[in-house]
Amino acid sequence: MFDTAFLDLPALSAAGGEVHLPGSKSISNRVLLLAALSSGSTTVHDLLASDDTRVMLDALREIGCSVDAAGGSSVRITGLGGRPPRSPAKLFLGNAGTAMRPLTAALALLGGEFELSGVARMHERPIRDLVDALRQIGCRIDYLGTDGYPPLRIVQTPGVPALTAPIRVRGDVSSQFLTALLMALPLAAGTQDIVIEVLGELISKPYIAITLALLARFGIVVGQQNWQRFTIAAGSRYQSPGSIHVEADASSASYFVALGAIASSACEPKGITLRGVGLDSIQGDIRFVDAARAMGAVVTGGPNWLHIQRAAPGQGWPLRAIDMDCNHIPDAAMTLAVMALYAQGSSTLRNIASWRVKETDRIAAMATGLRRLGASVEEGADFIRITPPPQARDWKAASIPTFDDHRVAMCFSLAAFNPAGLPVRIQDPGCVAKTFPDYFEALLALAQAPAERIPVICIDGPTASGKGTVAAALARQLGYHFLDSGAIYRVTALAAVRAGLAPDAGNEARIAALAQTLPVRFAGDRVLLGSDDVSQAIRTEEVGVNASRVSAMPAVRAALVALQHGFLRLPGLVADGRDMGTVIFPQAPLKIYLTASAARRAERRHKQLISKGFSASIGDLCAALQARDARDGSRSVAPLTPAQDALVLDNSDLTIDETVARVLAEWQARQPFAVSAQG
Numbered sequence: 001m002f003d004t005a006f007l008d009l010p011a012l013s014a015a016g017g018e019v020h021l022p023g024s025k026s027i028s029n030r031v032l033l034l035a036a037l038s039s040g041s042t043t044v045h046d047l048l049a050s051d052d053t054r055v056m057l058d059a060l061r062e063i064g065c066s067v068d069a070a071g072g073s074s075v076r077i078t079g080l081g082g083r084p085p086r087s088p089a090k091l092f093l094g095n096a097g098t099a100m101r102p103l104t105a106a107l108a109l110l111g112g113e114f115e116l117s118g119v120a121r122m123h124e125r126p127i128r129d130l131v132d133a134l135r136q137i138g139c140r141i142d143y144l145g146t147d148g149y150p151p152l153r154i155v156q157t158p159g160v161p162a163l164t165a166p167i168r169v170r171g172d173v174s175s176q177f178l179t180a181l182l183m184a185l186p187l188a189a190g191t192q193d194i195v196i197e198v199l200g201e202l203i204s205k206p207y208i209a210i211t212l213a214l215l216a217r218f219g220i221v222v223g224q225q226n227w228q229r230f231t232i233a234a235g236s237r238y239q240s241p242g243s244i245h246v247e248a249d250a251s252s253a254s255y256f257v258a259l260g261a262i263a264s265s266a267c268e269p270k271g272i273t274l275r276g277v278g279l280d281s282i283q284g285d286i287r288f289v290d291a292a293r294a295m296g297a298v299v300t301g302g303p304n305w306l307h308i309q310r311a312a313p314g315q316g317w318p319l320r321a322i323d324m325d326c327n328h329i330p331d332a333a334m335t336l337a338v339m340a341l342y343a344q345g346s347s348t349l350r351n352i353a354s355w356r357v358k359e360t361d362r363i364a365a366m367a368t369g370l371r372r373l374g375a376s377v378e379e380g381a382d383f384i385r386i387t388p389p390p391q392a393r394d395w396k397a398a399s400i401p402t403f404d405d406h407r408v409a410m411c412f413s414l415a416a417f418n419p420a421g422l423p424v425r426i427q428d429p430g431c432v433a434k435t436f437p438d439y440f441e442a443l444l445a446l447a448q449a450p451a452e453r454i455p456v457i458c459i460d461g462p463t464a465s466g467k468g469t470v471a472a473a474l475a476r477q478l479g480y481h482f483l484d485s486g487a488i489y490r491v492t493a494l495a496a497v498r499a500g501l502a503p504d505a506g507n508e509a510r511i512a513a514l515a516q517t518l519p520v521r522f523a524g525d526r527v528l529l530g531s532d533d534v535s536q537a538i539r540t541e542e543v544g545v546n547a548s549r550v551s552a553m554p555a556v557r558a559a560l561v562a563l564q565h566g567f568l569r570l571p572g573l574v575a576d577g578r579d580m581g582t583v584i585f586p587q588a589p590l591k592i593y594l595t596a597s598a599a600r601r602a603e604r605r606h607k608q609l610i611s612k613g614f615s616a617s618i619g620d621l622c623a624a625l626q627a628r629d630a631r632d633g634s635r636s637v638a639p640l641t642p643a644q645d646a647l648v649l650d651n652s653d654l655t656i657d658e659t660v661a662r663v664l665a666e667w668q669a670r671q672p673f674a675v676s677a678q679g
C-alpha cells in the first residue's frame with residue numbers, strides 16, 4: 001500500500017494484462033454480520049482485508065462472536081445464534097457506514113448497552129432515518145453528539161420488541177438504512193410477518209438487491225413489491241450456509257473497465273482482463289459495464305471475468321460523451337466522471353444526490369479535481385456536467401485532493417493517461433485502504449510509461465556521506481523504488497571471492513561473466529544472492545574494499561548496467577551510488593551529490609559498524625575511506641565525480657532528517673504542480 005503523503009503518477013501511455021480484484025467491501029460486511037447473527041460457523045472466503053472490514057470484525061469480537069483466521073483471505077465466524085450479545089460494549093466503527101448502520105439496527109433489536117462511534121467524518125454522516133425507524137418499534141437509541149448523527153448509545157432491554165404495524169423508513173437518502181433493517185428485522189420475525197414500508201422513492205435499488213440475494217443465502221426469504229414494501233415471513237431464521245465466497249467489488253472493477261477503455265494496448269496481451277467479478281454479478285454496479293460501453297469501451301465477459309479493450313479510432317475512441325441517470329450505479333458512476341475527460345463533448349451524470357452524503361461530498365470533490373485538471377465543470381444538487389479540456393495543451397498538471405475518499409483517489413489515477421503527457425499527484429493515496437489497499441500497485445502493474453517519463457532521483461557521493469540512508473528515506477516518502485547500486489557491487493565482490501576469484505585485474509573477465517548473470521534479488525530490506533541471505537555479509541569493511549576494487553573494472557561495470565536499468569519502474573526510482581547521475585541515469589531530473597568531511601564520515605561509519613557488532617577504529621576507517629575516495633575518484637570508468645547538473649550537498653552539519661528535507665524540497669520545486677496554490 002502507498003502510505004505516503006502523496007503519490008505522483010507519471011503520465012501513463014498504455015496498459016494491458018490481468019488483475020484479480022479484491023472482495024467487495026459491502027458484500028464482505030453484510031456477510032460478516034449475517035454470519036454473526038446465524039447459529040453455527042460460517043467460513044467466509046475472499047473476504048476483503050480493509051479498514052472497513054477490520055472495524056466490523058473487531059466489533060463482532062467485541063459483542064461475543066468468535067472470529068478465527070481460516071487461511072489466506074478466509075475467516076471463520078461463529079455466530080450468536082440466539083445468544084444475547086456481550087454487553088455493555090463500546091464499538092469504534094471508523095468511517096464504515098456498512099458497519100455503523102446494520103450494527104445499529106441489529107444491536108437495537110438484540111438488546112443490551114452499546115456505544116457506537118467512528119471518526120469525525122462518520123459523525124457527520126446522517127443516521128436519523130434509521131434511528132427514527134427503530135424508535136417506532138420501541139428501540140431506545142440516544143444521540144451522544146449532534147442530533148441525527150453518530151455517535152449513538154443503545155440501551156435496550158434484551159428481547160426483541162413485538163411489532164404490530166409495518167415499519168416505515170425513508171428510502172430517498174441512503175439505501176443503507178433499509179439494508180440495515182432488512183438484515184436485522186428477521187430477528188423479530190419469530191411468530192409474525194414483518195413488513196417494511198419505504199417512504200419516498202427508493203434510491204440505489206441495486207444495493208437492496210444485493211442485500212436480498214445475501215439474505216437468501218442465509219435462509220431468509222424476503223418478498224418485495226415495487227421496491228416499496230418488503231415482507232419477512234414469520235418463522236424466518238438465519239441459517240449459516242457453512243461457507244460463502246465474497247464476490248469481488250464491481251465498483252472497484254469500474255476503474256479497470258475505464259482503464260481498458262482509455263488506455264491503448266502497446267503490446268500483447270491486448271486490453272485488460274478482470275477476474276473475481278463477471279457479467280452475472282449480483283452487484284448492481286456491474287451495470288457500469290453498460291455505461292462504459294455507451295461511452296465506447298469494448299467489453300466482453302463471462303461468469304467470473306471481464307475483458308475490456310479500447311475501441312478503434314472513430315468507433316468509440318475518443319470516448320463518446322453521455323447524458324445518463326446514474327441512480328442505479330452511484331459509486332461506479334464517479335468513474336464515468338473521469339472517463340468524461342476523454343470524451344468528445346460534455347457528459348452529464350444525473351440523479352446522483354446521494355454522492356453528497358458519502359465519505360465526502362463527492363459531487364464537490366469530483367468537481368474540484370476535474371477543474372484542477374483543466375475541465376469545465378457544472379454542478380448541481382444532484383448532477384454534474386463535465387466538459388473536458390478542449391485541447392491537449394489545456395490540460396493541467398494537478399495535485400488532486402482526495403478528502404479521505406477511496407473512490408476519489410482511485411478515479412483520478414485515470415487522469416494519468418492525459419494526452420498532454422502530464423503527471424498527476426494523488427494526495428493521501430493511503431485512503432484507498434478502505435476498499436482496495438493495493439489499488440495503486442494493481443494499476444501500476446498493468447500500466448506502462450516510456451522509460452524517459454519515469455522519474456529518477458540520483459544520490460551519488462563518497463562513502464558514508466549518508467547516500468543510502470537518505471535515498472531509502474526519500475523512496476519511502478515518495479512511494480518510489482530504491483536502487484542501492486553499492487549493494488550490487490558488494491554482492492559481486494562477495495560472489496567473486498566465494499567463487500575463488502580475487503578482486504584483481506587478472507580476473508576481470510571472469511568476474512564480469514559472473515556479474516552478467518548475478519542472481520541478486522532485493523526483498524524489502526534483505527539482499528539475496530541466489531537463495532542465500534547476504535544482507536549482513538556484504539556490509540563488512542572487507543567486502544566494501546573488494547567492492548571498490550571490482551567496481552574499478554570496466555567490464556564489470558558494463559555487465560551490471562542492464563541490471564541497474566531494470567530498477568527503473570513505475571511510479572519512480574531513487575538510485576544511490578557513485579555514477580547514478582553520470583552514467584546509469586544521465587536523464588534524471590534531480591541529481592544530488594551528497595558529501596561530508598572525511599572526519600564526519602569516518603565517525604558515522606564507526607558508529608554504524610559498532611552498532612552492527614563489527615569492531616573498528618575511527619583512525620583506520622578514516623584512512624580507508626580516504627583511500628576508497630581516491631580509488632573511486634581516479635578510476636578510468638565512471639569515476640566518482642558530481643554530474644555537471646548535480647546539486648552538491650555537504651551534510652557534515654545536517655541531520656538525516658534535515659538532509660532528506662533538503663532533497664525533498666529540491667524535488668518538489670521541480671514538480672509542475674502548483675502545490676502552494678492548490679494545497
Ligand SMILES: Nc1ncnc2c1ncn2[C@@H]1O[C@H](COP(=O)(O)OP(=O)(O)O)[C@@H](O)[C@H]1O
Pocket residue numbers: 461462463464465466467468469470604605607608651654655656659
Ligand atoms: N546527515 C547525517 N548525519 C548523521 N549521520 C548520518 C547522516 N547521514 C547518514 N548518517 C549515518 O551515517 C551512516 C552511513 O550512512 P549510509 O547511508 O550508509 O552512507 P553511504 O550510503 O553514503 O555509504 C549511517 O549509520 C547513517 O545513519
Ligand SMILES: Nc1ccn([C@@H]2O[C@H](COP(=O)(O)OP(=O)(O)O)[C@@H](O)[C@H]2O)c(=O)n1
Pocket residue numbers: 462463464485486487489490544547548549551552576577578579580628632
Ligand atoms: N554506483 C556505484 C555504487 C558503488 N560503487 C562502488 O561499490 C563500493 C560499495 O558501494 P557502497 O555504496 O555500498 O559503499 P559505501 O558508500 O557504503 O561505502 C563503493 O566503494 C564504490 O567503489 C560504484 O563504483 N558505483
